[in-house]
Amino acid sequence: MFIHDTENALRAATALVNSLPEIDGEGVDRLANLDDMTEFLQEYPYTGAIRRDDVELDQLRSARSQLRQLWTGDRVAAVPIVNAMLRDGRALPQLVIHDGYDWHIHATDDAAPLATRITVEVAMAFVDVIRSDEFDRVRVCSADDCEAVYIDYSKNGSKRYCDTGNCGNRMNVNAYRRRKAEESA
Secondary structure (H helix, E strand, O other), X not given: OOOHHHHHHHHHHHHHHOOOOOOOOOOOOOOOOHXXXXXXXXXXXXXXXXXXXXXXXXXXHHHHXXXXXXXXXXXXXXXXXXXXXXXXXXXXXXXXXXOOEEEEEEOOOOOOOHHXXXXXXXXXXXXXXXXXXOHHHEEEOOOOOOOOEEEOOOOOOOOOOOOOOOHHHHHHHHHHHHHHHHHHO
């Protein structure tokens, strides 16, 4: 559906947003320390300068709320957010090839702060989502007790629940129990 670098940036953005404490309903910050940041970077690697210090961690944690805004509105509402992210990151898109990846876009200098590089990559990914008119795949989990975000990569665009909290299974079990209770009544 989306090109490789776009999908990677969208998956990383989803993971960052879902690390916010208000997402899981338990108030757990999943990007609370340098170990959490290291784990994130192992799963979602980025090239360029990475300091792995408290300043970089704080910048990355701060970026999450801005990224969360992309899931709060529609396609039109996302445009000024994306444009601000690109402008603030001084984006200058260029095609690059490296480390076994085919041609893809880097839009910031490798020396830019990690949070800036991530934010700009996410903004570039959302440019693709908006331009391809696929913004209806940018979703918040439909479970009653979950605020996690996701991108629906399914072929028919019918996914309703996130993958972070077993929400689909939990909601199906709840629906089954309601049906059984109604049948018994």
